[in-house]
Amino acid sequence: xxxxxxxxxxxxxxxxxxxxxxxxxxxxxxxxxxxxxxxxxxxxxxxxxxxxxxxxxxxxxxxxxxxxxxxxxxxxxxxxxxxxxxxxxxxxxxxxxxxxxxxxxxxxxxxxxxxxxxxxxxxxxxxxxxxxxxxxxxxxxxxxxxxxxxxxxxxxxxxxxxxxxxxxxxxxxxxxxxxxxxxxxxxxxxxxxxxxxxxxxxxxxxxxxxxxxxxxxxxxxxxxxxxxxxxxxxxxxxxxxxxxxxxxxxxxxxxxxxxxxxxxxxxxxxxxxxxxxxxxxxxxxxxxxxxxxxxxxx
Amino acid sequence: xxxxxxxxxxxxxxxxxxxxxxxxxxxxxxxxxxxxxxxxxxxxxxxxxxxxxxxxxxxxxxxxxxxxxxxxxxxxxxxxxxxxxxxxxxxxxxxxxxxxxxxxxxxxxxxxxxxxxxxxxxxxxxxxxxxxxxxxxxxxxxxxxxxxxxxxxxxxxxxxxxxxxxxxxxxxxxxxxxxxxxxxxxxxxxxxxxxxxxxxxxxxxxxxxxxxxxxxxxxxxxxxxxxxxxxxxxxxxxxxxxxxxxxxxxxxxxxxxxxxxxxxxxxxxxxxxxxxxxxxxxxxxxxxxxxxxxxxxxxxxxxxxxxxxxxxxxxxxxxxxxxxxxxxxxxxxxxxxxxxxxxxxxxxxxxxxxxxxxxxxxxxxxxxxxxxxxxxxxxxxxxxxxxxxxxxxxxxxxxxxxxxxxxxxxxxxxxxxxxxxxxxxxxxxxxxxxxxxxxxxxxxxxxxxxxxxxxxxxxxxxxxxxxxxxxxxxxxxxxxxxxxxxxxxxxxxxxxxxxxxxxxxxxxxxxxxxxxxxxxxxxxxxxxxxxxxxxxxxxxxxxxxxxxxxxxxxxxxxxxxxxxxxxxxxxxxxxxxxxxxxxxxxxxxxxxxxxxxxxxxxxxxxxxxxx
Numbered sequence: 028x029x030x031x032x033x034x035x036x037x038x039x040x041x042x043x044x045x046x047x048x049x050x051x052x053x054x055x056x057x058x059x060x061x062x063x064x065x066x067x068x069x070x071x072x073x074x075x076x077x078x079x080x081x082x083x084x085x086x087x088x089x090x091x092x093x094x095x096x097x098x099x100x101x102x103x104x105x106x107x108x109x110x111x112x113x114x115x116x117x118x119x120x121x122x123x124x125x126x127x128x129x130x131x132x133x134x135x136x137x138x139x140x141x142x143x144x145x146x147x148x149x150x151x152x153x154x155x156x157x158x159x160x161x162x163x164x165x166x167x168x169x170x171x172x173x174x175x176x177x178x179x180x181x182x183x184x185x186x187x188x189x190x191x192x193x194x195x196x197x198x199x200x201x202x203x204x205x206x207x208x209x210x211x212x213x214x215x216x217x218x219x220x221x222x223x224x225x226x227x228x229x230x231x232x233x234x235x236x237x238x239x240x241x242x243x244x245x246x247x248x249x250x251x252x253x254x255x256x257x258x259x260x261x262x263x264x265x266x267x268x269x270x271x272x273x274x275x276x277x278x279x280x281x282x283x284x285x286x287x288x289x290x291x292x293x294x295x296x297x298x299x300x301x302x303x304x305x306x307x308x309x310x311x312x313x314x315x316x317x318x319x320x321x322x323x324x325x
Numbered sequence: 326x327x328x329x330x331x332x333x334x335x336x337x338x339x340x341x342x343x344x345x346x347x348x349x350x351x352x353x354x355x356x357x358x359x360x361x362x363x364x365x366x367x368x369x370x371x372x373x374x375x376x377x378x379x380x381x382x383x384x385x386x387x388x389x390x391x392x393x394x395x396x397x398x399x400x401x402x403x404x405x406x407x408x409x410x411x412x413x414x415x416x417x418x419x420x421x422x423x424x425x426x427x428x429x430x431x432x433x434x435x436x437x438x439x440x441x442x443x444x445x446x447x448x449x450x451x452x453x454x455x456x457x458x459x460x461x462x463x464x465x466x467x468x469x470x471x472x473x474x475x476x477x478x479x480x481x482x483x484x485x486x487x488x489x490x491x492x493x494x495x496x497x498x499x500x501x502x503x504x505x506x507x508x509x510x511x512x513x514x515x516x517x518x519x520x521x522x523x524x525x526x527x528x529x530x531x532x533x534x535x536x537x538x539x540x541x542x543x544x545x546x547x548x549x550x551x552x553x554x555x556x557x558x559x560x561x562x563x564x565x566x567x568x569x570x571x572x573x574x575x576x577x578x579x580x581x582x583x584x585x586x587x588x589x590x591x592x593x594x595x596x597x598x599x600x601x602x603x604x605x606x607x608x609x610x611x612x613x614x615x616x617x618x619x620x621x622x623x624x625x626x627x628x629x630x631x632x633x634x635x636x637x638x639x640x641x642x643x644x645x646x647x648x649x650x651x652x653x654x655x656x657x658x659x660x661x662x663x664x665x666x667x668x669x670x671x672x673x674x675x676x677x678x679x680x681x682x683x684x685x686x687x688x689x690x691x692x693x694x695x696x697x698x699x700x701x702x703x704x705x706x707x708x709x710x711x712x713x714x715x716x717x718x719x720x721x722x723x724x725x726x727x728x729x730x731x732x733x734x735x736x737x738x739x740x741x742x743x744x745x746x747x748x749x750x751x752x753x754x755x756x757x758x759x760x761x762x763x764x765x766x767x768x769x770x771x772x773x774x775x776x777x778x779x780x781x782x783x784x785x786x787x788x789x790x791x792x793x794x795x796x797x798x799x800x801x802x803x804x805x806x807x808x809x810x811x812x813x814x815x816x817x818x819x820x821x822x823x824x825x826x827x828x829x830x831x832x833x834x835x836x837x838x839x840x841x842x843x844x845x846x847x848x849x850x851x852x853x854x855x856x857x858x859x860x861x862x863x864x865x866x867x868x869x870x871x872x873x874x875x876x877x878x879x880x881x882x883x884x885x886x887x888x889x890x891x892x893x894x895x896x897x898x899x900x901x902x903x904x905x906x907x908x909x910x911x912x913x914x915x916x917x918x919x920x921x922x923x924x925x926x927x928x929x930x931x932x933x934x935x936x
Contacts, residue, residue, distance in 0.1 A: 081690035146905030
């Protein structure tokens with residue numbers, strides 16, 4: 028039973044996003060469609076962390092013969108990203124020159140990006156803008172699917188908008204997509220899902236495809252305040268060791284010393300948020316900065 | 326932008342109904358296929374404790390009719406296996422499924438079971454997690470199979486998962502042995518089309534009164550041990566002639582011996598090689614392997630994780646290559662296998678393509694908006710305590726901003742770890758163990774009794790979110806519902822803790838910030854074992870909780886960002902600044918209205934959103 032690989036290599040579609048966006052739904056629709064066309068399909072995902080806002084991906088491979096459930100690195104024919112930065116995370120999985128990149132420009136900023144409390148801090152989330160990426164990839168489509176879906180009544184249909192865009196990149200007839208979609212979405216949402224599907228198709232096929240650049244995430248794009256120095260001044264005689272500042276310091280940089288008086292344990296971590304200054308019932312803490320408050324506030 | 330055209334000329338669109346009925350084939354994940362195989366084999370009793378990636382096996386089995394099969398969640402994997410053993414004693418086919426580390430818990434029963442053998446066929450499905458997608462280690466179950474002298478079948482795709490699971494029950498009865506079917510995360514969670522069979526239930530067996538077989542006292546066990554060795558030899562001979570092996574004769578320069586999922590990578594990367602794909606990685610059919618080795622010039626053994634097959638083959642005096650080129654850690658993929666063959670000089674190195682210079686921000690998993698664990702850990706962190714953690718969603722409190730867990734070992738370890746820390750006498754901080762409700766029932770009760778018995782000065786915080794959350798929301802004895810969603814006897818944690826001898830017990834609301842700080846402080850100052858039950862349901866399972874969202878009154882926000890210490894995904898930066906610092910806003914779509922941030926806010930600017 029010699030099996031030499033005479034059959035054509037499978038087509039590889041990598042679908043990525045953030046937990047809860049509907050990555051699995053998109054891949055299930057595609058896999059079901061391929062199966063109805065009599066093709067062999069393997070759809071592989073790793074979940075477990077998916078519900079907890081982590082990065083989610085699903086490999087769909089179809090053809091006459093599919094072996095590995097994982098798409099070899101750099102062999103994805105199509106990369107569908109339900110979130111912009113996730114698209115960039117997996118971009119190098121795409122086949123050079125011939126790969127197609129389809130991405131929602133929607134940006135979901137993870138909480139870890141807002142970890143910096145200092146003045147003029149920048150969020151840790153700053154993916155490259157769509158225009159630059161599309162120019163680099165060559166064969167790419169960046170649409171604000173979430174905006175399109177919101178216009179249709181519910182941002183949750185963004186995944187179906189992308190499914191519509193994906194449909195233009197694959198040779199399956201539209202009827203098949205619609206039939207599978209009807210079978211796989213809840214009965215009450217068939218009509219908006221079909222609208223979303225057509226909206227995604229139309230966006231690609233209308234040909235007018237400006238590289239959409241959505242608004243940057245909140246907190247970005249504002250002027251960075253000049254850095255300044257600051258320090259805490261604790262009047263020991265007034266401190267009664269109530270522990271409020273220690274417990275409430277957002278950066279946890281205060282502690283009570285052996286005499287149960289507040290002191291700064293980690294001055295480098297202090298961001299001069301002034302919380303301790305305001306909460307101290309005994310006015311024992313002052314935050315001194317070399318920039319006057321009024322000038323720094325905008 | 327059409328990418329593929331080649332398939333569609335001959336293809337006609339089938340509708341869903343005809344597809345399911347016509348050829349009895351449907352897309353199944355590896356786990357669903359295993360469940361189907363067990364159901365077709367006539368399994369009557371199946372038990373498991375949830376654990377990624379094995380959880381869906383029992384969930385799938387529970388979708389078959391209750392009159393066909395009793396499927397249950399057990400309190401832990403050992404209990405699950407013991408239930409299956411009992412069913413086997415009683416003459417029916419039985420199954421237990423678990424993740425790889427679950428087999429450690431069940432190993433005690435397994436090591437005796439292998440001496441006893443079976444009455445009704447008994448199959449243990451164990452799902453390994455190479456790459457550690459969602460586990461605490463990546464141990465290789467095949468080594469435990471070798472230790473238990475239990476045959477280990479290794480399917481490579483969903484079809485084989487069904488076929489081999491079904492076959493495993495026959496094998497079990499034929500050779501009077503438990504059989505392990507080893508899956509991996511990749512197989513368990515890959516969906517492909519599977520041809521189905523029909524269910525056949527063997528009948529006629531009932532309990533066999535045979536103490537020499539069923540009662541493992543030294544006199545009986547001594548008689549049994551030689552049988553195991555003889556059984557190993559018979560199994561080896563049987564596997565040598567099994568038509569579930571595949572010997573694919575091709576290029577005689579390179580031969581590959583493999584089993585399980587790596588087979589699919591071989592076919593992808595090195596389709597010209599001769600391949601011997603083994604149905605079982607233990608015990609090995611050495612004669613068959615020897616014949617294969619003689620038929621090719623250079624032999625590679627390709628297996629994920631440990632060199633289980635390679636070591637055995639080398640011990641038989643055959644010259645093969647394996648871990649010299651293939652990694653012992655992590656999950657395989659086509660590129661891992663390709664790189665190994667490149668390093669071995671079998672494949673020419675591929676031209677390296679310079680990657681596109683793109684960067685993407687980190688996106689670690691986080692606790693959900695409104696997760697009741699959030700405040701527990703924020704309050705625990707304020708205690709400045711030494712915290713022994715455990716296994717569950719709450720292990721995410723290891724990282725900033727909640728960072729408050731010092732240790733995490735295995736299911737139920739937290740309490741006894743805390744006892745040990747206390748008894749070591751080196752710790753000046755309060756000593757706390759945190760453990761989830763399901764984990765507490767799994768393996769937390771004996772150590773709690775131990776703590777009481779030995780009068781350890783520790784505080785145990787039971788994080789009761791009324792579900793097994795990490796694995797996707799499974800019921801347990803504390804939820805009052807069964808695997809099939811039927812009403813069950815419900816365990817009361819407070820009564821149980823008191824019954825274990827704990828005198829200081831409080832149940833508090835996980836959303837009451839002040840009460841939480843106060844209670845934890847009191848508990849930590851109690852000399853002896855104190856237990857706090859932090860009580861709030863999980864916000865996504867069994868029902869998704871969504872209350873009215875809160876909003877930040879931007880005028881009042883002083884940008885202290887204390888609320889951000891919760892690490893809540895619904896909290897982000899506003900466009901406004903205060904004194905150069907970013908103000909905070911709440912994403913109304915994500916916020917479930919738990920009010921934790923509002924309770925923490927020093928300037929009282931977080932209020933219910935205007936509707």
